[in-house]
Amino acid sequence: MFFRMIRGAFVRQKGKMLMIALTIALGASLATAMLNVMLDVGDKINQELKTYGANITVVPKSSSVLNNLYEVEGGEEAQEAFLREDELGKIKTIFWAFNIVDFAPFIDTTADLDSGEEVRLVGTWFNHHLDLPTGEMLDTGVANLRTWWDISDGVWLDEQAESDPNAAMIGAMVARREGVGAGDTLHVKTRYGEADLKVVGVFDAGSDEDEEIYAPMDLVQALSDTDGYLTSIEVSALTTPDNELAIKAAKDPSALSVSQYETWYCTAYVSSICYQIQEVITDSVASPVRQVADSEGAILEKTEFLMVLITILSLVGSGLGICNLVTASVMERSNEIGLLKAIGAKDSAISGIVLTEIVLTGIVGAVIGYFVGFGFAQIIGHTVFGSSIEMKAMVIPIVAMLTVAVTLAGSIPAIRMLLRLRPAEVLHGR
Amino acid sequence: MSLLELKSISKIYGDLHALDNVSLKVEKGEWVAIMGPSGSGKSTMMNIIGCMDKPTSGQVLLDGVDISKESDRNLTAIRRDKIGLIFQQFHLVNYLTALENVMVAQYYHSVPDEAEAMEALRRVGLADRAKHLPSQLSGGEQQRVCIARALINYPELILADEPTGNLDEANENIVLEIFRQLHAEGTTLVVVTHDPEVGEVAQRTVVLEYGKITREIHNESFEAKTAPALAEARN
Numbered sequence A: 001m002f003f004r005m006i007r008g009a010f011v012r013q014k015g016k017m018l019m020i021a022l023t024i025a026l027g028a029s030l031a032t033a034m035l036n037v038m039l040d041v042g043d044k045i046n047q048e049l050k051t052y053g054a055n056i057t058v059v060p061k062s063s064s065v066l067n068n069l070y071e072v073e074g075g076e077e078a079q080e081a082f083l084r085e086d087e088l089g090k091i092k093t094i095f096w097a098f099n100i101v102d103f104a105p106f107i108d109t110t111a112d113l114d115s116g117e118e119v120r121l122v123g124t125w126f127n128h129h130l131d132l133p134t135g136e137m138l139d140t141g142v143a144n145l146r147t148w149w150d151i152s153d154g155v156w157l158d159e160q161a162e163s164d165p166n167a168a169m170i171g172a173m174v175a176r177r178e179g180v181g182a183g184d185t186l187h188v189k190t191r192y193g194e195a196d197l198k199v200v201g202v203f204d205a206g207s208d209e210d211e212e213i214y215a216p217m218d219l220v221q222a223l224s225d226t227d228g229y230l231t232s233i234e235v236s237a238l239t240t241p242d243n244e245l246a247i248k249a250a251k252d253p254s255a256l257s258v259s260q261y262e263t264w265y266c267t268a269y270v271s272s273i274c275y276q277i278q279e280v281i282t283d284s285v286a287s288p289v290r291q292v293a294d295s296e297g298a299i300l301e302k303t304e305f306l307m308v309l310i311t312i313l314s315l316v317g318s319g320l321g322i323c324n325l326v327t328a329s330v331m332e333r334s335n336e337i338g339l340l341k342a343i344g345a346k347d348s349a350i351s352g353i354v355l356t357e358i359v360l361t362g363i364v365g366a367v368i369g370y371f372v373g374f375g376f377a378q379i380i381g382h383t384v385f386g387s388s389i390e391m392k393a394m395v396i397p398i399v400a401m402l403t404v405a406v407t408l409a410g411s412i413p414a415i416r417m418l419l420r421l422r423p424a425e426v427l428h429g430r
Numbered sequence B: 001m002s003l004l005e006l007k008s009i010s011k012i013y014g015d016l017h018a019l020d021n022v023s024l025k026v027e028k029g030e031w032v033a034i035m036g037p038s039g040s041g042k043s044t045m046m047n048i049i050g051c052m053d054k055p056t057s058g059q060v061l062l063d064g065v066d067i068s069k070e071s072d073r074n075l076t077a078i079r080r081d082k083i084g085l086i087f088q089q090f091h092l093v094n095y096l097t098a099l100e101n102v103m104v105a106q107y108y109h110s111v112p113d114e115a116e117a118m119e120a121l122r123r124v125g126l127a128d129r130a131k132h133l134p135s136q137l138s139g140g141e142q143q144r145v146c147i148a149r150a151l152i153n154y155p156e157l158i159l160a161d162e163p164t165g166n167l168d169e170a171n172e173n174i175v176l177e178i179f180r181q182l183h184a185e186g187t188t189l190v191v192v193t194h195d196p197e198v199g200e201v202a203q204r205t206v207v208l209e210y211g212k213i214t215r216e217i218h219n220e221s222f223e224a225k226t227a228p229a230l231a232e233a234r235n
């Protein structure tokens, strides 16, 4: 009987039920799209923003002082301070290790070319495989930190596949001046040795780096007699935008109270991440590349805020729509409802019928909405981020819960009306 | 003990006394007609007896229970268990068939029983219309479905408000025959009408005017027998 009544109501109120389903579908689709994008957007925006490079640089303490005081440009004579290569892995052991997305060590020296030109020779990781002390694995290096490099000839140096220890990538200016390209050999000579570099790729960075040569870490360390040492580390970390506390802490962490210190230390401010890096890398100074670090967190936060806002507004919108439609539907049926009450149906029984109808409609709407919303997410993914959005399983229960909540909330006024309805008032045509 | 007893009930809307200090007793098995001009308070009285409204003052005893102070929830239960309602505008659920409309009342009372519902339709001469929707039935047939629905749970009291108000003469007679038969079976009937013909067939007629009972007429020639009209309708 219950089902006959529900079915009857559906058949009779096809139009209205369809409208309710569509309203719910609209809300659910926007919620699905936004949640999917939002849960995926961290990675997406991150990928976008990483094109701006690292947001933290780590240099040896004395070099930092010298650089700051005299603005000395990395001449070997001026400074003999280095970071220790064996401490690199510790960067992934700090409190905010999870926020460290990429990092790469650098060692640099000057080398002479056969043409008599002097170039900067930089040793680094390209896509270095790292087994962390924590048991995790990580592939990191300039391939991730210099995504904007345009490889005009050859390919990116693949450290893990390349067998030649002398493989190198050269800047576009060097390549042009020396007349070499991918596959050619370039002879370099330093104070401590010489090598025939095998050019695997020529890059166009649009900056001073076009004048430089990038080679594997070990090779450059050997050529500069700095085995086990580094001149700098670049780190790309996800950060929280600074607030007053972060600014105060950045000036002097020891000025904080214990609880302020805890809060600061346990928040992913760029200053606290820098501080934690300094704790694990001996005699180092980690400093933010300020603007990028800020905007990265801020954009992420603003985008998420925007999406939460759209989700809430769309749910409120569909809640109001549902409210209208359900109220209209109950009003249209006030005679029938009055009659059912008159022949002995309890309020709960009638509310049960109406709610079952709405929830069934809601489920249909939510399922349609979920798939449409997933489509929206893909459109957003492709137009905004140029890649597809991953289907996050956790979106399904969230959307289901939100739709049920919104549908039920939207039905409250109608149910209240239904409960207030007195059979005597409708049955005698008053 | 009377099945129904109104003890000086009043229903006041603002300063309008829709019912003004009305007292009335209805015995088990009685057939009472309530008559009176429009606005005299007939429907108001029906609603109070039918547990759909409460008096402003006074007591209503149904089967010895005072229903004037019950909660809405209990009133629904009392109505469901003791009263069968018939309305002037029929009031059927229009997406359910005649049979299903009868079964709805069973459903809210206890459990739907198709055979029993079918039997109720047969009683009102509608066995062959069981699968029709209300829109496919004539007014008279719709009212008979309502009567079948009112009967289905064996109520102690059948309350009808202008049951023949929207019917032609032939259908009116069929309905009256059914009432006559119900009466013969011992069902208590309270029928509101302003049609003298409908009033006359009752055992007793109570006349309401301006919310007060002004007259009571006992029908001397009353006889409870099944007239040919119903027998015809059943075949």
Ligand SMILES: Nc1ncnc2c1ncn2[C@@H]1O[C@H](COP(=O)(O)OP(=O)(O)OP(=O)(O)O)[C@@H](O)[C@H]1O
Pocket: B013, B016, B018, B036, B037, B038, B039, B040, B041, B042, B043, B044, B045, B194
């Ligand atoms: N809910 C209400 N609010 C205010 N006044 C009401 C209400 N219900 C009924 N009345 C008034 O009470 C009086 C009696 O109404 P009632 O419906 O009982 O009359 P009736 O005898 O059934 O008339 P009719 O024969 O036209 O159906 C009328 O004057 C009516 O306007």
Ligand SMILES: [Mg+2]
Pocket: A428, B042, B043, B044
């Ligand atoms: Mg009336």
